[in-house]
Amino acid sequence: MLRSLFLVVWFAPALLFSQQKISWDDLKAVKYDKVERVGPMWWYGQASFASQIQQLNGKEVIIQGYILPLDETGGYYVLSRNPYSTCFFCGAAGQESVMELKLEKPQRYSMDQVVTFRGILTLDNRAMSLNYHLSNARQVK
Amino acid sequence: MNLFFLSWKNLWARPGSTLLSLLLLVLGVGLISFVLHFSEKLENNLIRNAKGTDLVVGAKGSPLQLVLSAVYHIDNPTGNILLADADTLRMHPMIKQSLPLSYGDSYQGFRILGTDTSALRWYDAHLKAGRVWGKSLEIVAGASVAEKLGLEVGSVFFSTHGLVSGAEAHEDAPFKVVGVLAPAGNVLDQLLLTDLSSVWEVHEHEHPEGEEAPHQITALLIRCQNAFGILAMPRQINENTRMMAAVPAFEISRLMKLLGFGAATLRGLAWVILVVSAISVFISLYTSLSSRKYEMALMRTMGGIPLVLFAMVLFEGLWLTLTGYAAGIFAGRVGMIFAGKVIDKQYHYSFTGMPWLKAEQKLLALVIVIGIVAAALPAWQAARTPISETLADA
Numbered sequence: 085m086l087r088s089l090f091l092v093v094w095f096a097p098a099l100l101f102s103q104q105k106i107s108w109d110d111l112k113a114v115k116y117d118k119v120e121r122v123g124p125m126w127w128y129g130q131a132s133f134a135s136q137i138q139q140l141n142g143k144e145v146i147i148q149g150y151i152l153p154l155d156e157t158g159g160y161y162v163l164s165r166n167p168y169s170t171c172f173f174c175g176a177a178g179q180e181s182v183m184e185l186k187l188e189k190p191q192r193y194s195m196d197q198v199v200t201f202r203g204i205l206t207l208d209n210r211a212m213s214l215n216y217h218l219s220n221a222r223q224v225k
Numbered sequence: 226m227n228l229f230f231l232s233w234k235n236l237w238a239r240p241g242s243t244l245l246s247l248l249l250l251v252l253g254v255g256l257i258s259f260v261l262h263f264s265e266k267l268e269n270n271l272i273r274n275a276k277g278t279d280l281v282v283g284a285k286g287s288p289l290q291l292v293l294s295a296v297y298h299i300d301n302p303t304g305n306i307l308l309a310d311a312d313t314l315r316m317h318p319m320i321k322q323s324l325p326l327s328y329g330d331s332y333q334g335f336r337i338l339g340t341d342t343s344a345l346r347w348y349d350a351h352l353k354a355g356r357v358w359g360k361s362l363e364i365v366a367g368a369s370v371a372e373k374l375g376l377e378v379g380s381v382f383f384s385t386h387g388l389v390s391g392a393e394a395h396e397d398a399p400f401k402v403v404g405v406l407a408p409a410g411n412v413l414d415q416l417l418l419t420d421l422s423s424v425w426e427v428h429e430h431e432h433p434e435g436e437e438a439p440h441q442i443t444a445l446l447i448r449c450q451n452a453f454g455i456l457a458m459p460r461q462i463n464e465n466t467r468m469m470a471a472v473p474a475f476e477i478s479r480l481m482k483l484l485g486f487g488a489a490t491l492r493g494l495a496w497v498i499l500v501v502s503a504i505s506v507f508i509s510l511y512t513s514l515s516s517r518k519y520e521m522a523l524m525r526t527m528g529g530i531p532l533v534l535f536a537m538v539l540f541e542g543l544w545l546t547l548t549g550y551a552a553g554i555f556a557g558r559v560g561m562i563f564a565g566k567v568i569d570k571q572y573h574y575s576f577t578g579m580p581w582l583k584a585e586q587k588l589l590a591l592v593i594v595i596g597i598v599a600a601a602l603p604a605w606q607a608a609r610t611p612i613s614e615t616l617a618d619a
Contacts, residue, residue: 122318126461153478154455155276162452168475184452195478212319214453 103202105146108165111216113137114180120211128211131179141207146224148200149183151193159190163218167196183216191223200224228533232540235517242509247549249502254553254588256495259560261584264488266561266576268481271297274412275473277347279455280447282306282314282462288471289480295326295444296473298336298412299572302329305441306468314445314462319454322347324446327424330384332400335370335573337384337417339424339442345406347446348413354378355404361422365404369414369575376402384427398427415573503595506545510538510603521607522615531608538607542600543593550592554585 113136116129149163165181185201193199203221208214236243275296283291284304293300308325315323324347327339338344342357345365355378358365366376376382380402400419408414425440447470449455459470514521521534558579565576 126317126319152456153474154279154452154472155474160452162456168479179453179457182456194482195475212453212457213451214456 103144103146104140106140106205107147108149108181110140111137111180111183114178114215116179122212130211131209131215133207133209133215137207140205143205144202145205145218146200146202147183147205147218148198151195151197151199152182153193153195159187159192161185161187161193162214163199163201179215182214183218184214185221186217186219188220188222228537229540229544232537233544235513235537236541236544239509239513242505242512243545246502246505246509246545247552249498249505250546250549250592251553251556253495253499253502254550254592255556255560256491256498257588258554258557258582258585259564260488260491260495261582262557262561262579263564263576264484265582267484270574270576271477271481273410275477276411277448278446278473279449280458280470280472281444282311282447282468282470283444285467285469288469289476291444291469291471292473292476294328295446296412298328298338298416299574302443303469305443306445308440308442310466310468311442311445314466314468317458319450319458320447321450322448325421325442326444326446327421327442329443330386330424330427332382332384332417333374335374335415335417337364337400337419337424339419339421341421344413344418348409348411350409350411350413351407353405353407355402357404358418358420359403361420361426362398362400363403363419363423364400365406365418366402367414367416367418368406368408369573370417371402371405377405378402398423414575499595502549503599506542506596506599507603509545510542510600511606514538514603514606517607518610518615521610522612525610525612526616531610534610535604535608538604539597539600542604543596546592546596546599550589554581 113134115132115134117132118130119127120130121127147163149165150167152162152164152168154160154162163183163185186203188203200223201218201221202224203218206217206219208217275292278296281291281295283295283302284306286303290300291303294302311325314320315325322343324340324344328336330337345351345357352365353368355365364376366374370376381399382402383396383399400417400423406413406418421442447458449458455472455474459472462468462470524534525531561576561579568574568576
């Protein structure tokens with residue numbers, strides 16, 4: 085009895101303030117069914133997330149990826165599952181393989197640098213928007 | 226005669242080895258200072274001019290070339306795209322703002338850029354004199370072009386085909402300057418702006434009579450609504466249209482990575498030279514000791530305590546490295562002035578203004594440490610000069 089109480093007390097903080105280390109595979113189950121047509125040659129699918137991904141919404145997570153700089157001075161970066169040459173932008177990878185970073189403190193990273201971030205994951209299913217956002221992102225050494 | 230002055234005199238009593246040590250220090254410090262300033266200026270220019278341009282769309286070819294030509298105006302265009310294609314693209318809902326560009330002609334080596342008047346807002350530029358262009362063949366000159374070519378409101382000139390000066394001139398279509406810009410601190414300073422239609426008008430005679438060629442432009446600069454646009458639009462454009470999209474931030478990041486290797490190599494070389502110079506300072510001081518032992522013993526008999534001899538040799542080391550530092554920083558700036566002249570002539574970018582960088586201040590601290598470390602052992606030796614034995618030998 086005492087031992088199990090000890091265990092609960094010991095692990096409670098870890099459960100309450102869980103920072104889950106996730107991989108890009110955990111974020112893979114996204115469907116883009118509802119296709120929206122905008123303009124003569126442009127269309128977008130609206131994202132619907134699998135339930136295990138929905139559970140991550142608003143949680144603090146730790147994830148590793150490649151940096152894609154959108155504005156180096158402004159500290160505006162995207163974290164990608166794949167390096168530049170095979171990323172969403174150029175290769176065949178999907179929208180669920182990138183994540184917009186909102187850095188807690190502006191910092192400089194260079195293209196294709198592999199960095200692990202900790203931050204709050206937010207899901208976004210609006211068309212014409214990135215599906216994943218990591219806010220309060222800070223680098224984990 | 227105080228100790229500082231004595232050390233200085235001592236150094237120049239053996240000019241050969243002193244000069245050699247100085248030369249190595251100047252080389253090392255100068256190279257580091259030059260590389261620091263050069264990469265900082267380069268990076269500043271690259272980043273400042275790409276700011277606010279999320280995408281560049283142009284003819285298919287090399288993305289880097291497209292960025293270098295449409296954003297920095299230092300490379301040749303990849304080709305032309307149809308105005309109709311660009312106009313369709315401009316209706317894309319992901320676009321916040323876009324700017325059509327048409328270039329390929331120049332005057333005295335400065336590029337003439339056909340665009341629309343929203344370019345001034347895009348680049349955050351303001352008129353210093355005159356007005357913006359209203360019809361074709363009217364020019365608004367960037368600040369540094371106007372200054373270098375002496376253009377003012379009312380000036381008239383003929384453009385030349387191609388981007389070098391001295392090429393064939395379009396003598397039937399004179400350009401008239403109607404406005405001059407205040408310095409904008411970006412690429413606009415070195416451009417001659419005009420209406421898109423000017424470029425079509427100048428080149429109209431190149432087509433056979435009666436045949437109406439479809440209007441073309443060279444590139445389209447795009448500002449996106451959000452990150453999704455920057456990532457998704459290039460793929461759509463590259464797959465679905467005859468045009469190519471490039472992301473300046475990606476191309477510049479890759480370019481700087483490549484240039485970074487060059488800078489790192491030079492810096493590595495500079496550090497090796499600095500280490501050699503430290504050894505040279507040490508050897509120069511150490512070998513001088515044996516020939517100076519009599520005068521040092523004499524200094525002891527005249528009442529100089531060992532600390533005085535220690536300080537004297539230490540000051541010699543510090544004099545050497547500090548002079549070397551000052552001369553090296555100076556040499557680095559002279560190098561930058563020359564490099565800046567070449568870059569100004571070639572690319573019209575200004576590489577001026579050289580503050581005392583933080584890294585250079587750190588280098589000063591390091592150079593002082595080098596001086597102390599290299600002089601410590603010789604100074605210790607000097608302080609232990611035995612009086613009686615040395616003088617008995619004399």
